[in-house]
């Protein structure tokens with residue numbers, strides 16, 4: 001049997017040489033950066049990189065070809081990353097972020113005109129009331145209406161649900177994000193309890209129809225499966241469902257809505273907390289038109305479009321990994337009218353004040369086709 005200690009001694013000797021050569025190569029990268037500073041040439045040279053990857057593949061045994069290309073792609077990425085840091089290129093975005101940090105007040109607004117989807121009593125309203133002390137809320141029929149109200153300046157802020165701990169991501173909101181200009185300025189996690197609300201005098205075993213939003217219906221799957229006699233109807237909002245039940249005059253219909261809707265619409269709860277999980281949370285994003293970065297912002301959201309080729313998402317993730325940045329959320333959505341191109345949405349655990357932050361922003365340019373910085377903010381829990 002081979003002697004492990006002896007093999008490891010040889011590996012150590014090889015690794016020492018690799019480290020030495022790596023340091024020498026990085027020294028060359030610094031010299032190239034100097035040359036590029038003087039000549040104004042861009043850091044990325046795709047032609048040179050392609051030729052390099054083709055060349056290294058010829059220099060290793062056949063079965064190591066792919067690995068050699070992965071290894072050298074990474075080495076050249078590190079080289080570019082170091083060159084960007086050395087040239088201290090401040091992109092237009094980095095400048096915008098600096099200006100936003102300087103121009104944003106120290107305190108998150110207490111009074112604000114806020115757009116929410118639904119009607120009074122909607123969970124978005126409860127989220128808005130957590131975010132602002134005195135929110136003046138305008139209600140819109142759709143999430144698209146909320147995005148438009150913010151974009152057109154009708155409301156300063158908008159509140160949108162983005163994910164639920166039981167039912168998952170709110171895909172329609174992510175799809176709308178691709179079509180609208182906005183920034184995220186804060187997020188909030190709200191515990192969501194659904195209740196079966198009906199007119200006073202109604203009985204649970206007399207309920208024939210139940211109304212709610214599809215997300216709430218998904219969160220109460222277990223309860224609804226236990227009541228196959230009740231027909232489920234999807235409507236645009238949980239609070240709108242409660243309002244409809246209140247106005248129906250019928251004792252055989254109910255809504256799955258919040259407890260606050262019971263008070264608001266004079267309904268009674270025939271069953272409380274019927275959601276599948278006791279720890280049922282919904283995250284809401286608070287959006288604005290302008291970039292506002294409040295003190296303490298420790299979470300950053302990005303939307304990235306990568307080329308439709310092998311390894312492109314890996315390269316973006318490698319940038320996060322290289323800077324030791326933790327990923328909090330990754331969502332992929334198909335880009336409409338494209339040939340299965342995807343948009344990736346990232347929430348990352350990175351403060352705007354962290355030294356990694358400007359490096360990360362500077363390094364994404366050459367690994368994706370386009371990206372949008374959505375904002376840096378804190379999450380209320």
Ligand SMILES: O=C(O)C(=O)C[C@]1(C(=O)O)C=C[C@@H](O)C=C1
Pocket residue numbers: 029032043044045046048049052075076079080
């Ligand atoms: O040769 C260059 O122009 C470099 O900047 C060096 C290097 C490399 O590390 O090999 C890095 C970036 C370029 O995209 C191409 C190659």
